[in-house]
Amino acid sequence: MATFDLNDDGLVVIVGSGAGGGTLGTQLALKGIRTVILEAGARHNMEDFVNDEWASFAQLAWSDMRTTSGSWRVARDFPNLPAWIVKAVGGSTVHWAGASLRFEEHEFRIRDAYGALPGANLLDWPITLAELEPWYAKAEDRMGVTRTNGIPGLPGNNNFKVMEAGAKRVGYSQVHTGRMAINSRERDDRGSCQQIGFCFQGCKSGAKWSTLIAEIPKGEETGNLEVRPNCMAIRIEHDAAGKVTGVVYADEKGTLQRQKARIVAVAGNSIESPRLLLNSASSLFPDGLANSSGQVGRNYMRHMTGSVYGVFERSVHMYRGTTMAGIIRDEAHHDPKRGFVAGYEMETVSLGIPFMAAFLNPGAWGRTFTSAMEQYPRMAGMWLVGEDMPQETNRITLDPAVKDKFGMPVASVHYDDHPNDVAMRNHAYQQGAAIYEAVGATVTYPTTPYPSTHNMGTNRMSAKPRDGVVNRFGQTHDVKNLFVSDGSQFTSGAACNPTLTIVALALRQADHIAGAMQRREI
Amino acid sequence: MREVDPRRQVSRRNFLQSAAVAAPAAALATGAGLSVDEAWADTAAALSPAELKTLVKVARDIYPHDFLADVYYITAVKPWDGKAAADPAVKAMLSEGVGRLDADARSRHKVPYAQVGWEADRVRLLAGIEHTDFFKKIRSDLVVSLYNQPEIWPKFGYEGSSADKGGYIDRGFNDIDWLPKV
Ligand SMILES: Cc1cc2nc3c(=O)[nH]c(=O)nc-3n(C[C@H](O)[C@H](O)[C@H](O)COP(=O)(O)OP(=O)(O)OC[C@H]3O[C@@H](n4cnc5c(N)ncnc54)[C@H](O)[C@@H]3O)c2cc1C
Ligand code: SF4
Numbered sequence: 026m027a028t029f030d031l032n033d034d035g036l037v038v039i040v041g042s043g044a045g046g047g048t049l050g051t052q053l054a055l056k057g058i059r060t061v062i063l064e065a066g067a068r069h070n071m072e073d074f075v076n077d078e079w080a081s082f083a084q085l086a087w088s089d090m091r092t093t094s095g096s097w098r099v100a101r102d103f104p105n106l107p108a109w110i111v112k113a114v115g116g117s118t119v120h121w122a123g124a125s126l127r128f129e130e131h132e133f134r135i136r137d138a139y140g141a142l143p144g145a146n147l148l149d150w151p152i153t154l155a156e157l158e159p160w161y162a163k164a165e166d167r168m169g170v171t172r173t174n175g176i177p178g179l180p181g182n183n184n185f186k187v188m189e190a191g192a193k194r195v196g197y198s199q200v201h202t203g204r205m206a207i208n209s210r211e212r213d214d215r216g217s218c219q220q221i222g223f224c225f226q227g228c229k230s231g232a233k234w235s236t237l238i239a240e241i242p243k244g245e246e247t248g249n250l251e252v253r254p255n256c257m258a259i260r261i262e263h264d265a266a267g268k269v270t271g272v273v274y275a276d277e278k279g280t281l282q283r284q285k286a287r288i289v290a291v292a293g294n295s296i297e298s299p300r301l302l303l304n305s306a307s308s309l310f311p312d313g314l315a316n317s318s319g320q321v322g323r324n325y326m327r328h329m330t331g332s333v334y335g336v337f338e339r340s341v342h343m344y345r346g347t348t349m350a351g352i353i354r355d356e357a358h359h360d361p362k363r364g365f366v367a368g369y370e371m372e373t374v375s376l377g378i379p380f381m382a383a384f385l386n387p388g389a390w391g392r393t394f395t396s397a398m399e400q401y402p403r404m405a406g407m408w409l410v411g412e413d414m415p416q417e418t419n420r421i422t423l424d425p426a427v428k429d430k431f432g433m434p435v436a437s438v439h440y441d442d443h444p445n446d447v448a449m450r451n452h453a454y455q456q457g458a459a460i461y462e463a464v465g466a467t468v469t470y471p472t473t474p475y476p477s478t479h480n481m482g483t484n485r486m487s488a489k490p491r492d493g494v495v496n497r498f499g500q501t502h503d504v505k506n507l508f509v510s511d512g513s514q515f516t517s518g519a520a521c522n523p524t525l526t527i528v529a530l531a532l533r534q535a536d537h538i539a540g541a542m543q544r545r546e547i
Numbered sequence: 548m549r550e551v552d553p554r555r556q557v558s559r560r561n562f563l564q565s566a567a568v569a570a571p572a573a574a575l576a577t578g579a580g581l582s583v584d585e586a587w588a589d590t591a592a593a594l595s596p597a598e599l600k601t602l603v604k605v606a607r608d609i610y611p612h613d614f615l616a617d618v619y620y621i622t623a624v625k626p627w628d629g630k631a632a633a634d635p636a637v638k639a640m641l642s643e644g645v646g647r648l649d650a651d652a653r654s655r656h657k658v659p660y661a662q663v664g665w666e667a668d669r670v671r672l673l674a675g676i677e678h679t680d681f682f683k684k685i686r687s688d689l690v691v692s693l694y695n696q697p698e699i700w701p702k703f704g705y706e707g708s709s710a711d712k713g714g715y716i717d718r719g720f721n722d723i724d725w726l727p728k729v
Contacts (some may be wrong), residue, residue, distance in 0.1 A: 183719075221710050230714070260644050378705040382690050383690055402704025
């Protein structure tokens with residue numbers, strides 16, 4: 026494992042070790058490029074993960090202060106927890122459930138496909154599905170996604186079987202146990218899924234892909250990658266010519282350090298990445314680094330989400346086995362006849378008793394609530410995830426009053442549902458309930474969105490510099506040697522879960538960076 | 548299908564764990580912890596026994612589960628006493644909150660809150676203070692301090708930790724047997 030000097034100015038310095046940063050850093054290292062990853066959180070081993078929801082949350086989740094505003098219910102119920110993401114080596118791939126889907130062709134050109142929608146800031150990506158397909162294929166192979174590369178699907182658990190039976194009864198046909206970055210058999214030196222059921226809590230068996238266990242160690246083995254845990258980037262610095270020169274960060278003791286860099290890549294997830302760029306404002310970049318478009322922090326997307334839980338006369342035990350290995354794709358297409366543009370997926374989900382109490386209906390109390398809790402063993406659950414509309418006013422800003430322990434203004438997250446999001450959610454609630462009722466549900470619960478697990482769009486990709494922050498390779502329009510490498514690049518969010526696309530983009534970006542370095546362009 | 552046994556798991560390991568982490572000493576003194584010594588509230592550091600007992604009643608009225616003995620509500624609420632001892636503002640918030648509930652109960656039912664006979668009547672009193680800091684703090688704390696007690700999970704049909712038991716691969720992850728054929 027490498028250690029690099031603070032004054033070494035030949036390095037690529039990446040902020041964040043999650044899906045984007047962990048993949049990019051590993052891929053660069055494999056290509057022989059010396060790379061440092063600064064990670065705000067600690068490094069845990071697989072053995073240290075705990076099968077206990079709150080204890081695991083305390084171990085892994087980002088709990089530093091954030092503030093919220095807007096009409097979304099999360100701002101009322103969890104004013105300081107807008108997002109459920111990880112602060113640890115591996116980033117949110119430690120928490121993630123593994124669902125790994127490709128965007129549809131039209132989802133890269135939504136302005137074209139959906140037309141002008143009042144209040145929405147729709148823009149086509151500067152890349153097409155055809156361009157990304159080879160990178161999707163590489164990402165699927167790398168992550169060992171089931172139902173690709175000849176890898177069999179996972180076996181269906183009880184929760185899936187209920188959803189599948191209901192889906193077939195209401196006439197859906199695209200129903201299966203998902204494309205999951207979870208081993209259904211041994212692969213890549215990792216064992217197969219033991220159906221533990223704590224995928225969100227960091228898989229203790231290693232069956233689930235994460236950058237922590239499946240990427241970073243391979244990068245480190247090359248001697249070209251150094252990961253520095255407990256190092257929080259505060260500011261990116263630049264020279265008089267406007268090229269970035271390094272990153273100032275607080276190390277594990279809280280001491281400020283300055284790591285020099287040839288190239289900087291930001292991958293702190295879609296709330297922290299714009300925060301870091303905005304906090305790096307200078308006289309040359311008065312509105313924040315790479316923000317000549319004014320789009321840094323804007324177009325924050327978090328997916329149209331929600332859940333439906335159905336209660337049956339007999340037991341389901343939905344918590345047994347892989348949390349999200351089950352999907353219905355029949356509503357994922359774009360069909361404005363349903364009263365909204367874009368589409369959504371339905372995926373199995375389950376929470377344990379502690380999280381169910383907190384998230385089933387936040388703030389609720391009394392017998393209606395406790396009677397629902399008492400149905401727990403007879404519940405089946407699904408998560409609804411669909412494309413939400415990018416809006417300029419949904420945005421991350423620096424909180425004008427609240428600062429973190431390093432004196433850095435905290436991120437303030439504003440989100441209002443677009444009428445299209447609301448119409449889609451209501452449709453999804455109805456369909457979800459119908460699925461469970463078709464196999465005998467006595468009650469169904471349309472459950473409000475959890476704090477955001479999918480965060481996207483706040484440094485969007487655009488063909489023209491005035492429309493967005495980064496170009497087709499995630500390189501900022503304004504600063505040649507500054508890249509964005511996480512989900513904040515997304516121009517739109519699509520119906521499906523984002524991580525496969527983040528990884529595909531990171532692999533493609535690594536190729537681009539390596540080429541540009543070799544050609545001495547940066 | 549393999550059903551979950553709702554009885555308290557008193558394996559020695561669980562018992563010691565819960566003794567250390569959760570259950571109050573008074574409850575443990577009675578053995579399995581299912582009944583509670585009347586004097587449990589007498590050793591409180593900051594709150595009066597009556598205040599603590601009212602808080603327990605409030606806790607049960609907020610999240611009523613008739614299959615849960617008082618001990619679990621006591622466990623959930625008792626830490627407020629320590630917080631009140633450490634912080635006069637917390638003590639004031641709790642004493643004023645309980646005081647207001649008792650006053651409301653007396654004016655409507657001529658008895659303090661804990662002696663109002665029907666849950667529905669007590670719930671109406673709670674609804675009257677739902678917007679207060681006192682209620683919001685008690686409820687949001689309780690949703691964790693009650694439901695995060697591993698001892699109660701089997702009663703809800705939840706089995707908790709599973710990696711230590713080899714996951715569910717051989718323990719019924721796909722054992723559902725009542726679904727209609729499609
Ligand atoms: C419970 C849960 C389930 C999920 N399930 C799925 C799923 O099934 N499928 C799917 O596609 N997606 C899923 N996701 C989402 C997925 O985890 C994220 O989309 C993905 O990990 C985002 O990648 P990222 O690189 O943008 O950020 P992350 O993976 O979150 O990584 C960002 C990292 O940057 C670090 N960081 C931030 N700021 C700084 C700073 N200033 N200095 C240093 N380090 C910093 C953070 O600590 C973090 O480790 C899930 C997420 C959660 C929480
Ligand atoms: S169900 Fe499978 S993927 Fe999920 S935690 Fe268990 S072994 Fe890991």
